[in-house]
Every structure is written in structure tokens, then in C-alpha cells.
Amino acid sequence: MSDSVQTRPLRVAIVGAGPAGIYAADALMKSDAASDGGISIDLFERMPAPFGLIRYGVAPDHPRIKGIITALHKVLDKPSVRLLGNIDYGSDITLEDLHNFYDAVIFSTGANADRALNIPGIELDGSYGAADFVSWYDGHPDVPRTWPLEAEKVAVLGVGNVALDIARVLAKTGDELLPTEIPANVYEGLKANKAVEVHVFGRRGPAQAKFTPLELRELDHSPTIEVIVDPEDIDYDEGSEQARRNSKQVDMVANTLQDWAIRDVGNRPHKLFLHFFESPTEVLGEDGKVVGLRTERTQLDGTGNVKGTGKFNDWDVQAVYRAVGYLSQNIAKLPFDEQAGTVPNEAGRVIADDTAEGNDRFMPATYVTGWIKRGPVGLIGHTKGDANETVANLLEDRSGFAEPANPSEDAIIDFLEGKQVPYTTWQGWYRLDAHERSLGEPEGRERIKVVERHEMVAASEPDKARNR
Structure with a gap:
């Protein structure tokens, strides 16, 4: 200079x-x-x-x-x-x-932008990226003003805070979100949303979820959302236990999920399921549209990582949102x-x-x-x-x-x-x-x-x- x-x-x-x-x-x-x-x-x-x-x-x-x-x-x-x-x-x-x-x-x-998820069927009508949906409900000026919300059962792939946001917005009613800053087009879209079941899928276990404790607990605050965790999805190996000992946040998330897994399921109208040890392998389609999701059941390998079991599950959903990272x-x-x-x-x-x-x-x-x-x-x-x-x-x-x-x-x-x-x-x-x-x-x-x-x-x- x-x-x-x-x-x-x-x-x-x-x-x-x-x-x-x-x-x-x-x-x-x-x-x-x-x-x-x-x-x-x-x-x-x-x-x-x-x-x-x-x-x-x-x-x-x-x-x-x-x-x-x-x-x-x-x-x-x-x-x-x-x-x-x-x-x-x-x-x-x-x-x-x-x-x-x-x-x-x-x-x-x-x-x-959304990071790609390269599994069969990901390109089907009814398969969406998290970033696009977030931009829509946040009123971004450069995206369409409408969003298709016809699916009664929806899958969200990913176990980070963005996945929680998407699941929560899909499971809430439009009137619950009306007091926020959402513009009229977003309110009208969410008010017409037909989703009554939202399924969130993670390929690893509770100790590997990337949720923050506060974001996770907020899921349970809505009077319309019943958060459900399968007791069979609560599992830890030595690597998982070590992760809990090393991080207070990881331990808090695991404890919250455990508490939800052992409680009785209530009667709130919208069900939000948190699934672990389910690795998405294919988005199922018919006539070019999403009609389901196929996952492979996984299990812990001792280090906190997982391996496939060869057992596959098909889930009845009509829309899939991938929240596997931004790019x-x-x-x-x-x-x-x-x-x-x-x-x-x-x-x-x-x-x-x-x-x-x-x-x-x-x-x-x-x-x-x-x-x-x-x-x-x-x-x-x-x-x-x-x-x-x-x-x-x-x-x-x-x-x-x-x-x-x-x-x-x-x-x-x-x-x-x-x-x-x-x-x-x-x-x-x-x-x-x-x-x-x-x-x-x-x-x-x-x-x-x-x-x-x-x-x-x-x-x-x-x-x-x-x-x-």
C-alpha cells in the first residue's frame, strides 16, 4: 500500500x-x-x-x-x-x-442451496429440498408464492435443526403461525396444509442427532403436535455413551428423547414421529409421484457409527423433504x-x-x-x-x-x-x-x-x- x-x-x-x-x-x-x-x-x-x-x-x-x-x-x-x-x-x-x-x-x-441426496426416486414429484421450503415459508422474494401441501403423511430426512424446523412448520396449523411475521401467501398455504403425520428419519441413533436441546424441546410445546419416539429406537453403544459423557448437549438431547419414548401417547391431532436407525434408501413412486419411502434398518457398531441390517421398511408418505445439509x-x-x-x-x-x-x-x-x-x-x-x-x-x-x-x-x-x-x-x-x-x-x-x-x-x- x-x-x-x-x-x-x-x-x-x-x-x-x-x-x-x-x-x-x-x-x-x-x-x-x-x-x-x-x-x-x-x-x-x-x-x-x-x-x-x-x-x-x-x-x-x-x-x-x-x-x-x-x-x-x-x-x-x-x-x-x-x-x-x-x-x-x-x-x-x-x-x-x-x-x-x-x-x-x-x-x-x-x-x-440443498445438498444432494443420491438415492433412487429423489427426483419424483413430491420430493423437495429443505432450502426451497424454508425460502418459501420465510417469504424469500425469488421463490414461488405457493407451495404444494396436499400430502397427509410427510417424511423429513435428516436430524438437524433445519429438519426440526421443517417438521414443526408442517405439523403446526396455519393459525398457530399466524401471530408470526409470515406473509399472507404463506399463511394461506399453511392454513390449507393437509399434513396430519410427519415422520423425521435419522440413519443413526439418539446420541448422534444434531438437534440442539432447546430446539428439540420446542417441538413439544405446540398444543396440536404429539411428538412420538419408539422405545426400540433408544439405543447406545460405547461410542454413543462416550459422546454423552463428552457433551452436555448430546446428553440433554438423549434424555429428552428417552423421556418421550417411555410416556403414553396423547391425543393431540397432529403426530410427529422421530425415527432413528432408519437409513433412507429409495423414494417410492407411482405415475411420477411420491407414494412412499423405503429405509434400511441400521444398528450401532460400537463406535457410534452404524451398519445396515439388511431389513427394509416401507413408509406410507406422499411427500419427502430432504434436510441433509446446505450447499x-x-x-x-x-x-x-x-x-x-x-x-x-x-x-x-x-x-x-x-x-x-x-x-x-x-x-x-x-x-x-x-x-x-x-x-x-x-x-x-x-x-x-x-x-x-x-x-x-x-x-x-x-x-x-x-x-x-x-x-x-x-x-x-x-x-x-x-x-x-x-x-x-x-x-x-x-x-x-x-x-x-x-x-x-x-x-x-x-x-x-x-x-x-x-x-x-x-x-x-x-x-x-x-x-x-
Whole structure:
């Protein structure tokens, strides 16, 4: 970095304004560099609104998790951070453009696609990915406004929190979810939902489930959902017992499942079954539609892993939702590991040439953080550690950054306005937020989420006067 750079703030672009991107902005602002010469950060977001996964990936009946927005809000309120929303990286702005305006670029684009499950029949009508369904009930502007909810019996494949969210939303009534922020189209869809049985399948045992204890217990809070666990599915080997001893959370989950397995089944109208030791092997079809699920019974092998028994079970279901993990999508002009679903990196530095040595291995001034860096694992809070590591390396590298051609804060605004990109701003989010709250107020609801992109942009009334 030339001496002239010392007289201006370090300019950093962050692509993706979800938790990972906002945590990276926070880490930058708390660094020594912020006091040395100042930091100037622009967060680019594809949606007209910020918060990423919190807004479009968390079930609407989880206000506790959505409370994380309060902390993220404080970061975006800082004067050295600017939000530029409704901007599509790759078309509205390119990597070359970003390096033209900024000293460094951090990608925090997350993971919003479904990981594949390669079993026969997975492509049948009535077989769905978790990410698509979550996007629908969370009012994502880029997905269809309707969802087919004709199945009376539904299978959910996976034993993580996303699987629990899907099972719970499918098993609840539309009226139970009406007090949340769901838009009218989602309420109408859920109100017409015909599901009365939801079956959740895991190929391993209770000690290997990836639920968090609180999320699991919340299943039992609904007055309409009877949670059922088969006593035969409560089994532990030495590896499982070790997992329980090593983790309080694993032990809490196992204890909750045990308690449910020994209680009498009640009479709540919707049944939600949690099945363990059932490995999905085929989605059964007829005339191109789902008519069942075939699983192989498994058993523990002593280490906490399982092996097949050769015994198969057929389940009468008319829809299958796979919740077997999210997958990040390729980012234009960046290398991508299709298998891992991540951008190859070393502690956040993007690797351009793995055969080179030293700094020649890395793309200049280009970094990743969050799920695009390490894959879609861990809770939202884990992204803080990712951000701290990436930012530390960015700041370590800054003396070698090339001087951008147009580093002034106005230059990027001139560029976007020159291309007539209808960008939104942080002040625009305040207006959209107030609008959504005003929609909910007559019904006694905190907010009603706006779905249509053009309506979000209109409600944001993006100001083009070089302000935030």
C-alpha cells in the first residue's frame, strides 16, 4: 500500500450482509486499524434487506434466534459501515469493479442451496429440498408464492435443526403461525396444509442427532403436535455413551428423547414421529409421484457409527423433504470446490494456485468468511471466530495491497447510479422495517414480511443523496 493510503481510511467491501458479513465488519471496526487510519466498509447484499440467514433461513416461530438481529443492527448503525442492498454480484458489480473501488474484498455469501441426496426416486414429484421450503415459508422474494401441501403423511430426512424446523412448520396449523411475521401467501398455504403425520428419519441413533436441546424441546410445546419416539429406537453403544459423557448437549438431547419414548401417547391431532436407525434408501413412486419411502434398518457398531441390517421398511408418505445439509454456490471469478461447497482458502485467504509458494498462492486482497469459507456447519455464533481469523489475516496483508483506482466513498455510488442499479440503503431498511411493522400493527402482530422484491425496494425508498 502506498504512503498516500495512510491519509485515508482502509476501504473494504464485504459481499453478503448476513451474520458472517456483519461480524466481519464488526471485527474490522474493533481492530487497531480502525483507530490507526480509520476503516470504511461497504456491505453489498443481493436482497433489498440485510440479515441474510436470520431473515430468510430461520423459522418464523423462532423469535429468540431472530433476536440476534438486535446485535447485528448495532453494527450496521455505525457511521463507518454502509449497506448497499439489492445488488447482484456478478451482474451489477464484478470482482474487478470491487478491486477498483476497495483495498480488499471479503466474500460472506453463505449457503442457500440443498445438498444432494443420491438415492433412487429423489427426483419424483413430491420430493423437495429443505432450502426451497424454508425460502418459501420465510417469504424469500425469488421463490414461488405457493407451495404444494396436499400430502397427509410427510417424511423429513435428516436430524438437524433445519429438519426440526421443517417438521414443526408442517405439523403446526396455519393459525398457530399466524401471530408470526409470515406473509399472507404463506399463511394461506399453511392454513390449507393437509399434513396430519410427519415422520423425521435419522440413519443413526439418539446420541448422534444434531438437534440442539432447546430446539428439540420446542417441538413439544405446540398444543396440536404429539411428538412420538419408539422405545426400540433408544439405543447406545460405547461410542454413543462416550459422546454423552463428552457433551452436555448430546446428553440433554438423549434424555429428552428417552423421556418421550417411555410416556403414553396423547391425543393431540397432529403426530410427529422421530425415527432413528432408519437409513433412507429409495423414494417410492407411482405415475411420477411420491407414494412412499423405503429405509434400511441400521444398528450401532460400537463406535457410534452404524451398519445396515439388511431389513427394509416401507413408509406410507406422499411427500419427502430432504434436510441433509446446505450447499454454497459458485462465486463468479473465484475458485470453487464443488465437493466441499466452499471457496478454497487458507484461514480466509482465497487460494488461487495451490502449487505456488508464499503469497503467490493467494488471490490478491480477496478473502472469505462464514459458510462459504468452512461449509454450512455450526451455529450462527461460530461465524464470529471465522470473521476474526479472516480479518486478522486481511489486516496482516494490508501493507501489500495495491492502491485502488477510485477509493473514495462517492465513487461506488457514482458507479451504481451510472448503471441505474436500484440499490437500497441502511436508511432504506429503517423505512422497510417501519412499513412491515405498520402492516402487522392492525392485526396485533410485530410485523408482516413484505415478499415482492419491487415492493421491498419501493418501501425502502432508496435515497440517492450519498447518505447511508
